[in-house]
Amino acid sequence: MSTVEKSLPATPSRKRYAIVGTGGRSYFFYSAIATTYKATSCIVGLCDTNQTRLNYANSNLETLGHPKVPTFLAADFDRMIESTKPDEVIVTTIDRTHHIYIIRALELGCNVVTEKPMTIDAPRCREIFSAVERTGNNVRVTFNYRYAPHNTKIFELLRSGVIGTVTSIHFEWLLNTSHGADYFRRWHRDKRNSGGLLVHKSTHHFDLVNFWLQSRPLSVYAQGDLKFYGRENAERRGITQFYSRTRGSEVAKNDPFSLDLESISTLKSLYLDAEHEDAYYRDQSVFSDGISIEDTMNLLVRYRNGAVMTYSLTAYAPWEGFRVNFNGTGGRIEMEVVENSYVNSGGDQSLEGSLEKSTILLRKLFEKPQEVEIGEAKGAHGGGDGVLLADLFGEKDAEGKGVEDEYRRRASHVDGAVSILTGIAANKSMASGEVVWVDDVMKVDG
Helix, strand or coil: CCCCCCCCCCCCCCEEEEEECCCCCHHHHHHHHHCCCCCCEEEEEEEECCHHHHHHHHHHHHHCCCCCCCEEEHHHHHHHHHHHCCCEEEECCCHHHHHHHHHHHHHCCCEEEECCCCCCCHHHHHHHHHHHHHHCCCEEECCHHHHCHHHHHHHHHHHHCCCCCEEEEEEEEEEECCHHHHCCCCHHHCHHHHCCHHHHCHHHHHHHHHHHHCCCEEEEEEEEECCCCCHHHHHHCCCCCCCCECCCCCHHHHCCCCCCHHHCHHHHHHHHCCHHHHCCCCCECCCCCCCCCCCEEEEEEEECCCCEEEEEEEEEECCEEEEEEEEECCEEEEEEEEECCCCCCCCCCCCCCCEEEEEEEEEECCCCCEECCCCCCCCHHHHHHHHHHHHHHCCCCCCCCCCCCCCCCCEEHHHHHHHHHHHHHHHHHHHHCCCEEHHHHCCCCC
């Protein structure tokens, strides 16, 4: 049942958005619409499986100066679309349900903006492609890292041919014991929900490589294990005291990995106060049983243009960030990015992926190395969030298009698919021990 009986009045000059999934990530979108982009956009409806979270999102909207909007439980998604008539639906649910809302929104006449990953496996991905083809409506995937100045600069350098043809890439991503650990506390820890970190998190990284190279993965070989988190690994290191969740546990008080929901008001409102409805516990121990995702992953990926990438993801590092190196026929580019530590708290997300430092070093053959100047980066995800939001919700021309993007950063459902297919193929490779050909998983045209 909606908490507001009538939807907002029609506003022809503003694009109408409904949001499904009002957990931590949704605030990123609705706070921008309610403040910076209130002249171009408005929220007309909210949908979630949990009424407490819906009420909290609505109270946030009101605090931000946006009128309260109708709220709908997940079973009433169709009714929300029919009664509030959004132009676009923003999908920020758990990963395994993205496809449900993407497809239904398309069928009901809406375009879709979805959080990454677009979905978690090939069958769901095929269903999305079928719905796009059947309806003619659009899906856009919010790859904010494309918009970060340092990542855009890499695209610019490679496009210029400054190191010739790229032959190989070494890409190392480190998640620390704050951000990395957080994936092992919440729904992501179950691979059925997230596809594992090679799908949920690495989709960002694989998309960047596709974007940088303007190519797609051809084959993937992967190995991965749970080596640090989980009860069995803790027992091997001599730990003898365990708990299932932080709340109510004396043992958790001495664990630096525990998360106290009471101490963070947004997490308390979003999850602790809401758990009586759905029994979702946001503060699970990272050293408990029931974790089915990997924390240590290594890949060898060949691309259609002939380049080969070695990639690693570690989810328990002492610092957060990444190093990526490109070898080419005319030299080498080296980039190092250090990000600030962060836990998704469902409120102000300006620290998530914000930069401590970033450097790009260009080493041309037979020349002295030179540091490349990078534009100023403000805000989350290396400065990419603000640029992405402007592209999503900023002023549009008569045809509904924003400012022309010379860097081709806008990501479609095709981009969403080819990014997750690296991770999906990697999961298959880890299970079989063999090289997986990406076209055998799903062939993507377009």
